Every structure is written in structure tokens, then in C-alpha cells.
Amino acid sequence: MPESPPPRLDEIDVRLLDLLQQDAGRTLHDLGGQVGLSPSAVQRRLARYRRDGLIARQVAVLDPHRFGPTVLAVVLVTLARESFELHRAFAARMRADPQVQQCHRVAGPWDYVVVLAARSMRDCSRLGDRLFKADDNIRRYETLMVFDTVKTGLALPLPAP
Amino acid sequence: MPESPPPRLDEIDVRLLDLLQQDAGRTLHDLGGQVGLSPSAVQRRLARYRRDGLIARQVAVLDPHRFGPTVLAVVLVTLARESFELHRAFAARMRADPQVQQCHRVAGPWDYVVVLAARSMRDCSRLGDRLFKADDNIRRYETLMVFDTVKTGLALPLPAP
DNA sequence: CGCCGCGACGCAATAATCTTGCATGCCCGA
């Protein structure tokens, strides 16, 4: 797997990427105004970011509370056995389920941290049953119901140039 | 606070919103092709989503691995005292720090689940010190270093229409 | 010291996309 080196980023690149992490809906004209470049110069930089894979994708973030009740939960999971194949199967199931927002394999006694989105407490409970209780390779899981989301996002802190 | 009722969504709305959650960079023409509408009809629906606040924002998601080493951590936090004011102060600090990706207040023995993004293990350690050790209202915190991100995103499962 | 060659830029022309006015068709209630 050819791991290309991190491309050089000047200060303008960092500012542009930060702006795009906050709001990717701006026009090239706006972005240019913020960083002091012409729209076409901005456009060429953006094309480079996409070509180099710096920008993985561009998504719309929905407001959970506008879709009726929504409950989130953070689930800590420990598998019963550690085989490579069982990990793969678990990961595949997490990836496949649209109610799984995030899934990270972590160090320590817990193997995975999973973030779930459900329509109701009952839905959440059934989801947990389906994802974790039905899997006989799961030793234990603990569900931390989310009362309140203080902050959410996927923004990365960028290295200073 | 006027909590407006969830707007009616037909099947086309759900399909559009799902498409936008996956990739908000498509043209109205493309989206229309996927759902069988003209670009202008799609545009009017999108305008409605934005007006109703269904779409909170539109962001670029960067690929962490293209920016040199990046380490993520999930931190479980319990405050020492429960005063409303102390919770507010903690939440404000989480919101203000760009290295805090997500912060949820949860039920159970832990008060918060926090997701951190850092440039190195050392950076992560210092970040933890700064955010949690320096705060004398934090009783205890536990850091779960992320080995591998199986899935990430903020997509909501939409209710069937 | 001077001469390229590369890369990034701004400007302007072109292409693509978004936005909006308007007329039509559908559904529902009177």
C-alpha cells in the first residue's frame, strides 16, 4: 500500500481547510476573500486537496432534534475471543448498520467504542439486542445513554504550517 | 423555545436526505436523477430542508491519515461535584477546544464521553493533562486510545415515511 | 550574472450549475 507522504501545506491551505471543515457550502469567491486569493486560485487548491485525498468527502449534517425524538448511545464492547476473523466480522456488522454512527477499536479492557443513533429508547434497546446480544462472541457490553450532546463534529486540528 | 413539530417527509425527502448525508457535493441534476425529479424540484426541497433546519450544516470531512500521524482517543470523565455551573463551565471548555471532536453527557457513573483528536501520543497526553488534570472539578478520567477507526460519520438513520 | 523552467497567480472567457417566474396538473374540500 503506497502511503504517500503528507503534502506540504502552507498557511493558506490550513486556513482554507479549516474554513471547509466549518462550512463547505461557501463559494470560491467567499473563500478567496477570507484568505486573500482569487476564486480561481482557490479552486485550484481545492482540486489539489481532492486529488490528494485530503478531503475525504463532503456531507450534509442533519439536526437530530428536527426529526422527532432521537436518542444517542455510546456502547463499550468487549469480545469473548480475539480471533482476527471474529474482529473482522464484528467490524463488518458495525459498518453495515446505518444506526451505527461510529465504531472505534480501542486499547484497554474494552475492545470497541460504538456510537448508536436510534429513534426511541425502545428502538435503542432493540438495536443493542440485535447488534450485541445476538452475537455470541460478545463477552460484555455497557450502554451509556446520551443525555445531551455538548459538541459534535469530525473536524481535525490541523498542524501549524 | 418554540419547538416546531417534525416536518412531514415523504419517501423522496428521505432518499434525498440520505443521499446528502453520504455526499453533499452532488448537483441538483444528479440528485434529481436518483429520485426521479427535475433539478428545480430538488432545489425547492433542499431550500425547504435548510429553512426548516433539517440540514444543520454542510462540511468537508478530512482524511486524518493524510495529515501525518493522527491519534484519536475516547475519554470517559466523571466530575467531582454536580453543580449546574460546573457542568456549564466544563461543557464550554469542551466546545472551545478544537481538539475536542465530540462531547456527550451520559447516564451512569461516567458523566461525559469525549472524543479527542491529536497529532501524536505525546500531544494527546498533554491535551488530557490540560483538559482534565488541570481542572480540579474532575474526579476521574479514563483514556481509551483508538487503535483503529472501523466507521465514522454523523449520519442519522431516517424514519421510514 | 543571466538564462531558463517550474509553479502559482490573476484575469477573462466559457461551461456548468443554481435560482426563479410561470403555466400546468393533481388532490382535496366545499
Next chain:
DNA sequence: TCGGGCATGCAAGATTATTGCGTCGCGGCG
């Protein structure tokens, strides 16, 4: 059956994105 409200498609117009071209600044090298 007759409107009224609403969503649609189409097409014109406005905005935005893309690209060709000439210029500039910065090394590397003769």
C-alpha cells in the same frame, strides 16, 4: 363540479465553477 393550495416541469436569467493564457517570482544551472 368548482376552486384553492401545492408541487411539478420547463425555460430564462443569475450565480458559480472551470479552464486557457499571459505574467510574476523563485530557484537551479550554465
